[in-house]
Amino acid sequence: MNDVVLELNAVVKRFDDHEVLRGVSLQLRRHEVVCLIGASGSGKSTLLRCANMLETIDGGSVSLFGQSLLDPRVDPDLVRRHIGMVFQSFNLFPHLSVLDNVLLGPVRALKRKKSDARDEALALLDRIGLRDRADDFPDHLSGGQQQRVAIVRSLAMRPDLLLLDEVTSALDPTLVGEVLDLLSDLANQGTTMLIATHEMNFARDVAHQIAYLDQGVLVEQGTPDQIFNAAQHASTRNFLERVR
Protein backbone atom coordinates (compact mmCIF):
# COMPACT_ATOMS: atom_id res chain seq x y z
CA MET A 1 0.00 0.00 0.00
CA ASN A 2 1.29 3.38 -0.99
CA ASP A 3 0.60 5.75 1.85
CA VAL A 4 2.33 8.84 0.53
CA VAL A 5 -0.12 11.74 0.79
CA LEU A 6 1.92 14.64 -0.53
CA GLU A 7 5.05 14.55 -2.57
CA LEU A 8 7.09 17.54 -3.70
CA ASN A 9 9.82 16.84 -6.19
CA ALA A 10 12.51 19.44 -6.96
CA VAL A 11 9.96 22.25 -6.68
CA VAL A 12 11.12 25.63 -7.97
CA LYS A 13 9.17 28.84 -7.36
CA ARG A 14 10.16 32.29 -8.57
CA PHE A 15 8.71 35.71 -7.83
CA ASP A 16 10.04 37.83 -10.69
CA ASP A 17 13.79 37.20 -10.55
CA HIS A 18 13.85 36.04 -6.97
CA GLU A 19 13.99 32.28 -6.52
CA VAL A 20 12.01 31.51 -3.38
CA LEU A 21 12.13 27.72 -3.66
CA ARG A 22 15.18 26.18 -5.29
CA GLY A 23 14.46 22.54 -5.94
CA VAL A 24 12.74 21.41 -2.75
CA SER A 25 11.79 17.75 -2.39
CA LEU A 26 9.65 16.50 0.46
CA GLN A 27 7.41 13.54 1.21
CA LEU A 28 4.54 13.36 3.63
CA ARG A 29 2.98 10.01 4.57
CA ARG A 30 -0.42 9.37 6.07
CA HIS A 31 -0.52 10.13 9.84
CA GLU A 32 2.84 11.83 9.60
CA VAL A 33 3.65 15.24 11.07
CA VAL A 34 6.43 17.19 9.37
CA CYS A 35 7.63 20.50 10.77
CA LEU A 36 9.26 23.05 8.50
CA ILE A 37 11.75 25.24 10.31
CA GLY A 38 13.89 28.07 9.03
CA ALA A 39 14.30 31.82 9.20
CA SER A 40 11.59 34.19 7.95
CA GLY A 41 11.83 34.40 4.18
CA SER A 42 13.34 30.93 3.83
CA GLY A 43 10.35 29.80 1.75
CA LYS A 44 8.24 27.92 4.31
CA SER A 45 4.97 29.72 3.53
CA THR A 46 5.53 29.54 -0.22
CA LEU A 47 6.13 25.81 0.03
CA LEU A 48 2.81 25.35 1.84
CA ARG A 49 1.01 27.44 -0.76
CA CYS A 50 2.47 25.39 -3.59
CA ALA A 51 1.09 22.27 -1.90
CA ASN A 52 -2.55 23.43 -2.15
CA MET A 53 -2.20 25.24 -5.48
CA LEU A 54 -2.55 28.75 -4.07
CA GLU A 55 0.73 29.29 -5.95
CA THR A 56 1.72 27.82 -9.28
CA ILE A 57 5.18 26.30 -9.46
CA ASP A 58 7.91 27.12 -11.98
CA GLY A 59 9.71 23.79 -11.92
CA GLY A 60 9.58 20.29 -10.46
CA SER A 61 6.33 18.60 -9.51
CA VAL A 62 3.78 18.32 -6.72
CA SER A 63 1.52 15.31 -6.35
CA LEU A 64 -1.30 14.41 -4.03
CA PHE A 65 -2.07 10.73 -3.53
CA GLY A 66 0.20 9.95 -6.45
CA GLN A 67 -1.67 12.25 -8.85
CA SER A 68 0.33 15.10 -10.33
CA LEU A 69 -1.19 18.51 -9.63
CA LEU A 70 0.43 19.80 -12.83
CA ASP A 71 -2.09 17.84 -14.89
CA PRO A 72 -4.33 20.48 -16.52
CA ARG A 73 -7.38 18.32 -15.84
CA VAL A 74 -6.88 18.75 -12.10
CA ASP A 75 -9.42 21.12 -10.53
CA PRO A 76 -7.71 23.25 -7.86
CA ASP A 77 -11.00 23.62 -5.97
CA LEU A 78 -11.29 19.83 -5.65
CA VAL A 79 -7.66 19.57 -4.53
CA ARG A 80 -8.17 22.20 -1.84
CA ARG A 81 -11.20 20.38 -0.46
CA HIS A 82 -8.80 17.63 0.63
CA ILE A 83 -6.21 19.98 2.09
CA GLY A 84 -6.93 22.22 5.07
CA MET A 85 -4.94 25.40 5.53
CA VAL A 86 -4.54 27.56 8.62
CA PHE A 87 -2.94 31.00 8.41
CA GLN A 88 -0.76 33.10 10.66
CA SER A 89 -3.41 35.84 10.75
CA PHE A 90 -6.38 33.44 11.25
CA ASN A 91 -8.36 34.96 8.35
CA LEU A 92 -11.70 34.12 9.92
CA PHE A 93 -14.62 35.68 8.04
CA PRO A 94 -15.57 38.73 10.14
CA HIS A 95 -19.12 38.95 8.76
CA LEU A 96 -20.01 35.39 9.78
CA SER A 97 -20.60 33.94 13.24
CA VAL A 98 -18.15 31.36 14.58
CA LEU A 99 -20.54 28.58 13.60
CA ASP A 100 -21.07 29.94 10.10
CA ASN A 101 -17.32 30.26 9.65
CA VAL A 102 -17.03 26.54 10.35
CA LEU A 103 -20.05 25.69 8.18
CA LEU A 104 -19.11 27.66 5.08
CA GLY A 105 -16.78 25.02 3.61
CA PRO A 106 -18.87 21.90 4.27
CA VAL A 107 -22.12 23.53 3.16
CA ARG A 108 -20.96 25.66 0.20
CA ALA A 109 -18.00 23.68 -1.12
CA LEU A 110 -18.95 20.09 -0.20
CA LYS A 111 -22.71 20.79 -0.59
CA ARG A 112 -23.46 18.89 2.59
CA LYS A 113 -26.84 19.27 4.25
CA LYS A 114 -26.72 22.18 6.68
CA SER A 115 -28.39 20.28 9.52
CA ASP A 116 -25.85 17.43 9.39
CA ALA A 117 -22.90 19.76 8.99
CA ARG A 118 -24.19 21.86 11.86
CA ASP A 119 -24.20 18.97 14.34
CA GLU A 120 -20.68 18.07 13.35
CA ALA A 121 -19.50 21.69 13.54
CA LEU A 122 -20.96 22.08 17.02
CA ALA A 123 -19.27 18.85 18.10
CA LEU A 124 -15.95 20.18 16.80
CA LEU A 125 -16.46 23.49 18.61
CA ASP A 126 -17.29 21.50 21.72
CA ARG A 127 -13.95 19.73 21.47
CA ILE A 128 -12.14 23.07 21.70
CA GLY A 129 -14.48 24.31 24.42
CA LEU A 130 -16.05 27.04 22.30
CA ARG A 131 -19.48 25.58 21.68
CA ASP A 132 -21.09 28.34 23.74
CA ARG A 133 -19.40 30.96 21.52
CA ALA A 134 -20.87 29.49 18.31
CA ASP A 135 -23.12 32.49 17.68
CA ASP A 136 -20.49 35.11 18.51
CA PHE A 137 -18.60 36.98 15.83
CA PRO A 138 -14.86 36.36 15.49
CA ASP A 139 -13.81 39.83 16.69
CA HIS A 140 -15.33 39.05 20.09
CA LEU A 141 -12.90 36.17 20.62
CA SER A 142 -9.31 36.27 21.81
CA GLY A 143 -6.54 35.60 19.30
CA GLY A 144 -6.02 32.08 20.62
CA GLN A 145 -9.74 31.33 20.40
CA GLN A 146 -9.87 32.72 16.88
CA GLN A 147 -6.96 30.58 15.75
CA ARG A 148 -8.52 27.47 17.28
CA VAL A 149 -11.77 28.25 15.43
CA ALA A 150 -9.72 28.63 12.23
CA ILE A 151 -8.24 25.17 12.82
CA VAL A 152 -11.70 23.72 13.43
CA ARG A 153 -12.90 25.45 10.25
CA SER A 154 -10.31 23.45 8.31
CA LEU A 155 -11.11 20.23 10.18
CA ALA A 156 -14.79 20.53 9.32
CA MET A 157 -13.80 19.76 5.73
CA ARG A 158 -12.44 16.39 6.95
CA PRO A 159 -9.16 17.08 5.16
CA ASP A 160 -6.61 14.38 4.36
CA LEU A 161 -3.86 16.82 5.11
CA LEU A 162 -3.55 19.98 7.17
CA LEU A 163 -1.15 22.80 6.27
CA LEU A 164 -0.32 25.18 9.11
CA ASP A 165 1.50 28.41 8.34
CA GLU A 166 3.14 29.82 11.50
CA VAL A 167 -0.20 29.66 13.26
CA THR A 168 1.11 30.97 16.59
CA SER A 169 3.31 33.79 15.29
CA ALA A 170 0.59 36.46 15.54
CA LEU A 171 -0.48 35.41 19.02
CA ASP A 172 0.14 36.94 22.41
CA PRO A 173 2.68 34.66 24.19
CA THR A 174 0.09 33.70 26.81
CA LEU A 175 -2.23 32.36 24.09
CA VAL A 176 0.30 30.26 22.17
CA GLY A 177 -0.11 27.30 24.52
CA GLU A 178 -3.79 26.64 23.88
CA VAL A 179 -3.24 26.51 20.10
CA LEU A 180 -0.19 24.25 20.34
CA ASP A 181 -2.08 21.95 22.72
CA LEU A 182 -4.82 21.56 20.13
CA LEU A 183 -2.25 20.76 17.45
CA SER A 184 -0.62 18.17 19.73
CA ASP A 185 -4.03 16.54 20.22
CA LEU A 186 -4.51 16.42 16.47
CA ALA A 187 -1.06 14.90 16.01
CA ASN A 188 -1.81 12.23 18.60
CA GLN A 189 -5.01 11.35 16.76
CA GLY A 190 -3.02 10.75 13.60
CA THR A 191 -3.81 13.91 11.62
CA THR A 192 -1.43 14.32 8.71
CA MET A 193 0.15 17.75 9.06
CA LEU A 194 2.76 19.94 7.42
CA ILE A 195 3.59 22.66 9.91
CA ALA A 196 5.71 25.76 9.33
CA THR A 197 6.73 26.94 12.77
CA HIS A 198 9.16 28.87 14.91
CA GLU A 199 8.20 26.94 18.05
CA MET A 200 11.18 24.60 18.37
CA ASN A 201 10.05 22.81 21.53
CA PHE A 202 6.68 22.11 19.96
CA ALA A 203 8.34 20.84 16.78
CA ARG A 204 10.59 18.55 18.81
CA ASP A 205 7.57 17.12 20.66
CA VAL A 206 5.08 16.50 17.87
CA ALA A 207 7.04 16.12 14.63
CA HIS A 208 8.04 12.80 13.12
CA GLN A 209 10.26 14.63 10.72
CA ILE A 210 11.86 18.07 10.81
CA ALA A 211 12.89 19.81 7.61
CA TYR A 212 15.20 22.80 7.73
CA LEU A 213 14.83 25.35 4.93
CA ASP A 214 17.42 28.00 4.22
CA GLN A 215 16.91 30.55 1.42
CA GLY A 216 14.69 28.22 -0.57
CA VAL A 217 16.87 25.15 -0.18
CA LEU A 218 15.88 22.18 1.94
CA VAL A 219 19.22 21.82 3.70
CA GLU A 220 18.49 18.90 5.94
CA GLN A 221 15.69 16.60 7.00
CA GLY A 222 15.50 14.06 9.79
CA THR A 223 13.89 13.01 13.01
CA PRO A 224 13.74 15.64 15.77
CA ASP A 225 16.55 13.80 17.52
CA GLN A 226 18.75 13.90 14.42
CA ILE A 227 18.09 17.57 13.73
CA PHE A 228 18.19 18.97 17.24
CA ASN A 229 20.99 16.84 18.62
CA ALA A 230 23.09 15.83 15.65
CA ALA A 231 22.54 18.22 12.74
CA GLN A 232 24.85 17.41 9.84
CA HIS A 233 25.06 20.88 8.35
CA ALA A 234 26.68 23.94 9.83
CA SER A 235 23.85 26.23 8.72
CA THR A 236 21.28 24.06 10.55
CA ARG A 237 23.35 24.13 13.73
CA ASN A 238 23.80 27.85 13.29
CA PHE A 239 20.06 28.44 12.94
CA LEU A 240 19.21 26.28 15.94
CA GLU A 241 21.84 28.08 17.97
CA ARG A 242 20.26 31.43 17.14
CA VAL A 243 16.67 30.46 17.95
CA ARG A 244 17.50 28.69 21.15
Add this chain to the structure above:
Amino acid sequence: MTLGFDADTSNEIPNLFAPRRSRIFVGRRGVVASTISCVLILGIVVSVLFVAPGGASFRHVFFDPHEMWVAWVGDPRRGILAIKDGLVTNIWMFLVSEVLVLFLGLALAWTRMSQSPVLLPFRILATGYTDIFRGIPLLLVVFMVGYGLPALQFGFLSSQSFAIYGVISLTLTYSAYVSEVFRAGILSVPNGQLLAARSLGLTHASTMRRVTLPQAIRTVIPPLLNDFISLQKDTALVSVLGAVEATRAAQIAVSVDFNESGLTVAALFFLVLTIPMTRFTDHLLEKDRARRLVSSL
Protein backbone atom coordinates in the same frame (compact mmCIF):
# COMPACT_ATOMS: atom_id res chain seq x y z
CA MET B 1 31.40 58.76 23.00
CA THR B 2 28.27 60.49 24.31
CA LEU B 3 25.05 61.17 22.41
CA GLY B 4 24.43 64.50 20.77
CA PHE B 5 22.15 65.70 23.57
CA ASP B 6 23.32 66.99 26.89
CA ALA B 7 21.45 65.72 29.89
CA ASP B 8 18.94 68.28 31.13
CA THR B 9 20.40 69.47 34.38
CA SER B 10 18.49 72.73 34.74
CA ASN B 11 15.72 71.28 36.98
CA GLU B 12 13.31 73.73 35.35
CA ILE B 13 9.60 72.71 35.41
CA PRO B 14 8.15 73.03 31.86
CA ASN B 15 5.07 75.20 31.33
CA LEU B 16 2.08 73.05 30.33
CA PHE B 17 -0.56 75.78 30.26
CA ALA B 18 -2.01 77.06 26.99
CA PRO B 19 -1.98 80.81 26.36
CA ARG B 20 -5.08 82.54 27.70
CA ARG B 21 -6.86 83.20 24.40
CA SER B 22 -7.26 79.48 23.59
CA ARG B 23 -8.96 78.90 26.93
CA ILE B 24 -11.77 81.42 26.40
CA PHE B 25 -14.21 79.08 24.65
CA VAL B 26 -14.35 76.17 27.08
CA GLY B 27 -17.71 74.77 28.30
CA ARG B 28 -20.84 76.99 28.22
CA ARG B 29 -18.93 79.93 26.90
CA GLY B 30 -18.19 77.82 23.83
CA VAL B 31 -21.92 77.37 23.14
CA VAL B 32 -22.57 81.08 23.50
CA ALA B 33 -19.65 81.86 21.21
CA SER B 34 -20.82 79.50 18.47
CA THR B 35 -24.40 80.87 18.65
CA ILE B 36 -23.19 84.44 18.28
CA SER B 37 -20.91 83.43 15.43
CA CYS B 38 -23.72 81.64 13.57
CA VAL B 39 -26.20 84.53 13.91
CA LEU B 40 -23.53 86.98 12.81
CA ILE B 41 -22.46 85.09 9.70
CA LEU B 42 -26.05 84.28 8.68
CA GLY B 43 -26.97 87.93 9.23
CA ILE B 44 -24.18 89.09 6.96
CA VAL B 45 -25.26 86.70 4.20
CA VAL B 46 -28.96 87.66 4.42
CA SER B 47 -28.23 91.37 4.73
CA VAL B 48 -26.67 91.26 1.26
CA LEU B 49 -30.24 90.76 -0.04
CA PHE B 50 -31.26 94.01 1.64
CA VAL B 51 -28.16 96.13 1.24
CA ALA B 52 -27.41 95.40 -2.43
CA PRO B 53 -28.76 97.97 -4.89
CA GLY B 54 -30.87 95.31 -6.64
CA GLY B 55 -31.86 93.63 -3.36
CA ALA B 56 -35.54 94.61 -3.46
CA SER B 57 -36.15 93.37 -6.98
CA PHE B 58 -34.09 90.21 -6.29
CA ARG B 59 -36.31 89.40 -3.32
CA HIS B 60 -39.39 90.04 -5.42
CA VAL B 61 -38.14 87.95 -8.36
CA PHE B 62 -36.91 84.92 -6.37
CA PHE B 63 -38.84 84.98 -3.10
CA ASP B 64 -42.35 86.30 -3.88
CA PRO B 65 -44.61 84.21 -1.57
CA HIS B 66 -47.63 84.41 -3.87
CA GLU B 67 -45.66 83.39 -6.97
CA MET B 68 -44.03 80.58 -5.01
CA TRP B 69 -47.43 79.26 -4.02
CA VAL B 70 -48.81 79.50 -7.54
CA ALA B 71 -45.79 77.62 -8.92
CA TRP B 72 -46.18 74.92 -6.27
CA VAL B 73 -49.90 74.19 -6.79
CA GLY B 74 -50.07 75.21 -10.48
CA ASP B 75 -52.69 77.22 -12.36
CA PRO B 76 -54.23 75.12 -15.16
CA ARG B 77 -56.20 78.02 -16.65
CA ARG B 78 -53.00 79.87 -17.44
CA GLY B 79 -51.06 76.73 -18.37
CA ILE B 80 -48.89 76.71 -15.23
CA LEU B 81 -48.12 73.13 -14.23
CA ALA B 82 -47.80 72.32 -10.52
CA ILE B 83 -44.27 71.70 -9.23
CA LYS B 84 -45.74 69.28 -6.71
CA ASP B 85 -46.98 67.08 -9.57
CA GLY B 86 -43.67 67.41 -11.43
CA LEU B 87 -41.82 66.35 -8.31
CA VAL B 88 -43.63 63.01 -8.40
CA THR B 89 -41.99 62.39 -11.79
CA ASN B 90 -38.56 63.20 -10.32
CA ILE B 91 -39.17 60.82 -7.45
CA TRP B 92 -40.18 57.81 -9.53
CA MET B 93 -37.42 58.53 -12.06
CA PHE B 94 -34.72 58.39 -9.40
CA LEU B 95 -36.26 55.46 -7.55
CA VAL B 96 -36.42 53.34 -10.72
CA SER B 97 -32.96 54.49 -11.86
CA GLU B 98 -31.41 53.68 -8.49
CA VAL B 99 -32.68 50.12 -8.56
CA LEU B 100 -31.51 49.60 -12.15
CA VAL B 101 -28.13 51.23 -11.41
CA LEU B 102 -27.62 48.88 -8.49
CA PHE B 103 -28.01 45.82 -10.69
CA LEU B 104 -26.22 47.10 -13.78
CA GLY B 105 -23.38 48.55 -11.69
CA LEU B 106 -22.83 45.27 -9.88
CA ALA B 107 -23.00 43.31 -13.13
CA LEU B 108 -20.38 45.60 -14.68
CA ALA B 109 -18.08 45.35 -11.67
CA TRP B 110 -18.49 41.57 -11.56
CA THR B 111 -17.72 41.30 -15.27
CA ARG B 112 -14.63 43.49 -15.03
CA MET B 113 -13.30 41.34 -12.19
CA SER B 114 -14.09 37.97 -13.76
CA GLN B 115 -11.17 35.69 -14.51
CA SER B 116 -12.41 33.21 -17.11
CA PRO B 117 -10.62 33.59 -20.46
CA VAL B 118 -13.97 33.02 -22.19
CA LEU B 119 -15.29 36.25 -20.67
CA LEU B 120 -12.46 38.39 -22.07
CA PRO B 121 -14.65 40.15 -24.68
CA PHE B 122 -17.14 41.04 -21.93
CA ARG B 123 -14.32 42.34 -19.74
CA ILE B 124 -13.18 44.59 -22.57
CA LEU B 125 -16.76 45.74 -23.23
CA ALA B 126 -17.39 46.48 -19.55
CA THR B 127 -14.14 48.44 -19.28
CA GLY B 128 -14.99 50.40 -22.42
CA TYR B 129 -18.48 51.07 -21.09
CA THR B 130 -17.29 52.57 -17.81
CA ASP B 131 -14.71 54.70 -19.63
CA ILE B 132 -17.27 56.03 -22.10
CA PHE B 133 -20.14 56.79 -19.74
CA ARG B 134 -17.95 58.35 -17.08
CA GLY B 135 -16.51 60.58 -19.78
CA ILE B 136 -19.62 61.87 -21.58
CA PRO B 137 -21.56 64.64 -19.78
CA LEU B 138 -24.94 63.38 -18.58
CA LEU B 139 -26.65 66.26 -20.41
CA LEU B 140 -25.35 64.94 -23.74
CA VAL B 141 -26.40 61.39 -22.87
CA VAL B 142 -29.89 62.69 -22.13
CA PHE B 143 -30.03 64.38 -25.55
CA MET B 144 -28.64 61.34 -27.37
CA VAL B 145 -31.05 58.92 -25.71
CA GLY B 146 -34.05 61.26 -25.73
CA TYR B 147 -33.74 62.22 -29.40
CA GLY B 148 -31.74 59.23 -30.63
CA LEU B 149 -33.95 56.33 -29.56
CA PRO B 150 -37.17 57.77 -31.07
CA ALA B 151 -35.26 58.50 -34.30
CA LEU B 152 -34.35 54.83 -34.53
CA GLN B 153 -38.04 54.00 -35.05
CA PHE B 154 -37.33 50.68 -33.45
CA GLY B 155 -40.51 49.28 -31.91
CA PHE B 156 -41.26 49.99 -28.26
CA LEU B 157 -37.75 51.39 -27.73
CA SER B 158 -38.71 54.40 -29.82
CA SER B 159 -42.14 55.10 -28.41
CA GLN B 160 -41.48 55.82 -24.75
CA SER B 161 -42.10 58.97 -22.74
CA PHE B 162 -39.31 61.45 -22.13
CA ALA B 163 -39.31 60.44 -18.48
CA ILE B 164 -38.47 56.87 -19.50
CA TYR B 165 -35.64 58.12 -21.71
CA GLY B 166 -34.52 60.10 -18.69
CA VAL B 167 -34.43 56.94 -16.60
CA ILE B 168 -32.43 55.17 -19.34
CA SER B 169 -29.89 58.03 -19.53
CA LEU B 170 -29.48 58.25 -15.77
CA THR B 171 -29.07 54.48 -15.53
CA LEU B 172 -26.48 54.37 -18.31
CA THR B 173 -24.33 57.09 -16.79
CA TYR B 174 -24.64 56.27 -13.11
CA SER B 175 -24.07 52.53 -13.61
CA ALA B 176 -20.59 53.42 -14.84
CA TYR B 177 -19.85 55.39 -11.66
CA VAL B 178 -21.45 52.88 -9.34
CA SER B 179 -19.63 49.93 -10.92
CA GLU B 180 -16.36 51.64 -9.97
CA VAL B 181 -17.64 52.12 -6.43
CA PHE B 182 -18.45 48.41 -6.27
CA ARG B 183 -15.09 47.48 -7.75
CA ALA B 184 -13.22 49.59 -5.21
CA GLY B 185 -15.26 47.99 -2.42
CA ILE B 186 -14.54 44.49 -3.66
CA LEU B 187 -10.82 45.24 -3.98
CA SER B 188 -10.79 46.58 -0.42
CA VAL B 189 -11.50 43.13 1.05
CA PRO B 190 -8.18 41.79 2.42
CA ASN B 191 -6.44 39.15 0.33
CA GLY B 192 -6.26 36.80 3.33
CA GLN B 193 -10.05 36.48 3.17
CA LEU B 194 -9.85 35.23 -0.41
CA LEU B 195 -7.01 32.84 0.42
CA ALA B 196 -9.01 31.42 3.33
CA ALA B 197 -12.14 30.97 1.21
CA ARG B 198 -10.28 29.39 -1.69
CA SER B 199 -8.41 27.10 0.71
CA LEU B 200 -11.78 25.74 1.81
CA GLY B 201 -12.34 24.70 -1.79
CA LEU B 202 -14.89 27.41 -2.55
CA THR B 203 -15.05 28.38 -6.21
CA HIS B 204 -14.28 31.88 -7.43
CA ALA B 205 -18.01 32.62 -7.73
CA SER B 206 -18.91 31.24 -4.27
CA THR B 207 -16.05 33.18 -2.73
CA MET B 208 -17.36 36.34 -4.35
CA ARG B 209 -20.90 35.72 -3.19
CA ARG B 210 -20.28 34.40 0.33
CA VAL B 211 -17.11 36.18 1.40
CA THR B 212 -16.13 39.15 -0.77
CA LEU B 213 -19.44 40.88 -1.50
CA PRO B 214 -20.87 40.75 2.05
CA GLN B 215 -17.71 42.45 3.30
CA ALA B 216 -17.51 44.89 0.40
CA ILE B 217 -21.07 46.13 0.98
CA ARG B 218 -20.06 47.87 4.21
CA THR B 219 -17.35 49.85 2.50
CA VAL B 220 -19.52 50.56 -0.50
CA ILE B 221 -22.67 51.99 1.07
CA PRO B 222 -21.50 55.54 1.91
CA PRO B 223 -19.99 56.31 -1.53
CA LEU B 224 -22.98 54.57 -3.15
CA LEU B 225 -25.45 56.83 -1.33
CA ASN B 226 -23.29 59.76 -2.35
CA ASP B 227 -23.79 58.85 -6.00
CA PHE B 228 -27.51 58.39 -5.40
CA ILE B 229 -27.80 61.90 -3.97
CA SER B 230 -26.15 63.18 -7.09
CA LEU B 231 -28.50 61.05 -9.23
CA GLN B 232 -31.57 62.47 -7.47
CA LYS B 233 -30.55 66.03 -8.36
CA ASP B 234 -29.63 65.07 -11.90
CA THR B 235 -33.22 64.01 -12.64
CA ALA B 236 -33.64 67.76 -13.24
CA LEU B 237 -31.56 67.43 -16.42
CA VAL B 238 -34.34 65.42 -18.06
CA SER B 239 -36.28 68.70 -18.28
CA VAL B 240 -34.24 69.59 -21.39
CA LEU B 241 -36.22 66.94 -23.27
CA GLY B 242 -39.51 68.51 -22.24
CA ALA B 243 -40.41 65.89 -19.66
CA VAL B 244 -42.62 67.61 -17.12
CA GLU B 245 -40.82 67.27 -13.84
CA ALA B 246 -40.24 69.82 -11.08
CA THR B 247 -37.65 71.91 -12.91
CA ARG B 248 -39.68 71.99 -16.12
CA ALA B 249 -42.85 72.99 -14.23
CA ALA B 250 -40.89 75.77 -12.53
CA GLN B 251 -39.56 77.00 -15.87
CA ILE B 252 -43.10 77.17 -17.24
CA ALA B 253 -44.29 79.19 -14.25
CA VAL B 254 -41.31 81.51 -14.73
CA SER B 255 -42.10 82.10 -18.40
CA VAL B 256 -45.80 82.77 -17.78
CA ASP B 257 -45.46 85.18 -14.85
CA PHE B 258 -41.95 86.54 -15.54
CA ASN B 259 -41.05 85.69 -11.97
CA GLU B 260 -38.32 83.24 -10.92
CA SER B 261 -39.83 82.24 -7.58
CA GLY B 262 -40.84 78.88 -9.05
CA LEU B 263 -37.15 77.99 -9.45
CA THR B 264 -36.63 78.71 -5.76
CA VAL B 265 -39.52 76.37 -4.91
CA ALA B 266 -38.05 73.60 -7.10
CA ALA B 267 -34.64 74.10 -5.47
CA LEU B 268 -36.16 73.95 -1.99
CA PHE B 269 -37.91 70.68 -2.72
CA PHE B 270 -34.80 69.08 -4.22
CA LEU B 271 -33.19 69.98 -0.90
CA VAL B 272 -36.08 68.39 0.99
CA LEU B 273 -35.48 65.18 -1.00
CA THR B 274 -31.68 65.05 -0.70
CA ILE B 275 -30.98 66.35 2.80
CA PRO B 276 -32.31 63.25 4.63
CA MET B 277 -30.07 61.17 2.37
CA THR B 278 -26.98 63.33 2.94
CA ARG B 279 -27.57 63.28 6.71
CA PHE B 280 -28.05 59.50 6.62
CA THR B 281 -24.83 59.06 4.60
CA ASP B 282 -22.86 61.16 7.09
CA HIS B 283 -24.37 59.14 9.91
CA LEU B 284 -23.27 55.86 8.28
CA LEU B 285 -19.76 57.21 7.66
CA GLU B 286 -19.47 58.25 11.30
CA LYS B 287 -20.72 54.84 12.46
CA ASP B 288 -18.27 53.08 10.15
CA ARG B 289 -15.42 55.23 11.46
CA ALA B 290 -16.39 54.34 15.03
CA ARG B 291 -16.49 50.65 14.14
CA ARG B 292 -13.05 50.80 12.57
CA LEU B 293 -11.68 52.58 15.62
CA VAL B 294 -13.06 49.89 17.91
CA SER B 295 -11.82 46.98 15.81
CA SER B 296 -8.33 48.45 15.54
CA LEU B 297 -7.93 48.59 19.32
